[in-house]
Amino acid sequence: QKEVEQNSGPLSVPEGAIASLNCTYSDRGSQSFFWYRQYSGKSPELIMSIYSNGDKEDGRFTAQLNKASQYVSLLIRDSQPSDSATYLCAVNRDDKIIFGKGTRLHILP
Amino acid sequence: EAGVTQSPTHLIKTRGQQVTLRCSPISGHTSVYWYQQALGLGLQFLLWYDEGEERNRGNFPPRFSGRQFPNYSSELNVNALELEDSALYLCASSLDLLVQETQYFGPGTRLLVL
Numbered sequence: 001q002k003e004v005e006q007n008s009g010p011l012s013v014p015e016g017a018i019a020s021l022n023c024t025y026s027d028r029g030s031q032s033f034f035w036y037r038q039y040s041g042k043s044p045e046l047i048m049s050i051y052s053n054g055d056k057e058d059g060r061f062t063a064q065l066n067k068a069s070q071y072v073s074l075l076i077r078d079s080q081p082s083d084s085a086t087y088l089c090a091v092n093r094d095d096k097i098i099f100g101k102g103t104r105l106h107i108l109p
Numbered sequence: 110e111a112g113v114t115q116s117p118t119h120l121i122k123t124r125g126q127q128v129t130l131r132c133s134p135i136s137g138h139t140s141v142y143w144y145q146q147a148l149g150l151g152l153q154f155l156l157w158y159d160e161g162e163e164r165n166r167g168n169f170p171p172r173f174s175g176r177q178f179p180n181y182s183s184e185l186n187v188n189a190l191e192l193e194d195s196a197l198y199l200c201a202s203s204l205d206l207l208v209q210e211t212q213y214f215g216p217g218t219r220l221l222v223l
Contacts, residue, residue: 043199043214044152088152095165097142097212101151 003027004091006100014108019076021103023089026070033065034090035074038102044088048074079107111136113202113215121221122190130185130218134202140164141183142203142212143175147196155198158183187220195222 005024013019021035032051036044050056050063050072062075072091076083086102114133122128134141143155154167158177172188181202187194197219201212 043217045214046211049211090152095157096154096167098154099144099152101149 002100003093003098004089004100006087006089006103008101009104010106011103012106012108013079015079015081017079019079019083019105019107021074021076021087021089021105023072023074023091023100024070025072025089025091025098027091027093028067028070030091030093032092033063033072034097035061035063035072036088036090036099038086038088040085047087076105081107081109083107113200113213115198115200115215115218117218118216119219119221121223123223124190124192126190126222127186127188128190128220130187130198130200130220131182132185132200132202132215133182134200135213138202138204138213139181140203141177141181142201143183143185144199144201145169145196146199146217147193150196152199156185190222192222195220 003026034049035047037047038044048063050065053065053067056063060077064073084107086104088102089100090097116131140159142157145153145155155169156175157165161177175185177183197217199217200215203212
């Protein structure tokens, strides 16, 4: 089992709709979870971090964490073409941050 | 505030050569991380330095090494380059050891090994 798993996509979502990105992780001891956005040819940029079960909202973004199910998700409301990018889920383990391979999101104008 | 900087931006080497990549963290950040992002493999953790010491290392051979200087800048050295070392090498920094998770990435160095 991979440590951090994401559907590679591409995930196509109409502009204005909600984009839902999912991630599962294998280490039950992980305590910190992150979503990064990476535009093609650019470096990753942190969107959100979440540490407790439940939802965390920041503008159009909502991160959801369920430690019992070892599942973390990112919702993007009112999707914009500028949201088209690869979204990386990251989880801490043993003093390392483990990244998933990312989900490519394509917002359809 | 200046972000994480890396040099060079692009590099072309041949198999067997050695390369040194450089990274300057955000001012005030003491932790520096190195990652390799090869096509199709995602971000792979390479090394973590804090206060001049190597804190952790990913599953890479010993020909990948580095160091952190007193000003917290860092170098990544790769010896005996192989074709599969072609990748984007990303450096990230964080404020200190306790908040290591909040990492800010530099623009990366794109290495091509021929």
